[in-house]
Amino acid sequence: MNSKNWLKTALIAALTSVAVGACKEKKQTTDIITTKPKAEAPKPVQEIGDYDQDVTVDWGGSNYTIRMQRVADRSLPIVDDGMGGRYYDNKITVRVTRGDGSEFFAKTFTKTDFSGYVDAAFSKQSALLGIVFDKVEDGALRFAASVGSPDKASDEFVPLVLKISRNGGVSISKDTQLDTENTSETAEYDDEDGV
Helix, strand or coil, rough: CCCCHHHHHHHHHHHHHHHHHHHHHCCCCCCCCCCCCCCCCCCCCCCCEEEEEEEEEEEEEEEEEEEEEECCCCCCCCCCCCCEEECCCEEEEEEEEEEEEEEEEEEEECHHHHHHCCCCCHHHHEEEEEEEEEEECCCCEEEEEEEEEECCCCEEEEEEEEEEEECCCCCECCCCCCCCCCHHHHHHHEEEECC
């Protein structure tokens, strides 16, 4: 083999090996193995918590027992607190019985009973938090009521006054004073239930 052919053969062999090597380097896999992100499960709907309170008062010279019961009501629309928390709204039953055990007054309240006193946008993210007896005032039973954020860490609420007259009539207004005379039982519920 002459030197020209030998050089030509060596050159072709070198170029072929470079081309084959380049092809091997360029060959890459396009398979990417990854895990599908799991959809975040919605948080369970929470309850604010039930309470049951009895108070005996002297009203017009006679003893009356006032019972206030708060329970989560699953039939009401669920409250979204705007922070991802979902809560059952509450219903609160106020029952007033005379000393002989006969019923003078009984009504179950929901947030809609207070809708005229709470901004509509705030109402969508709030629940009926509580109704607690405050005192006898001007011949009526006075209660502190509140509609507000169901999150126990929040202090956002609208303070309200609910009064029951001697003839069983109910009146509601915004509480502008916030200086109620709490009994020890009422104060206990104020701290625990955001009222």
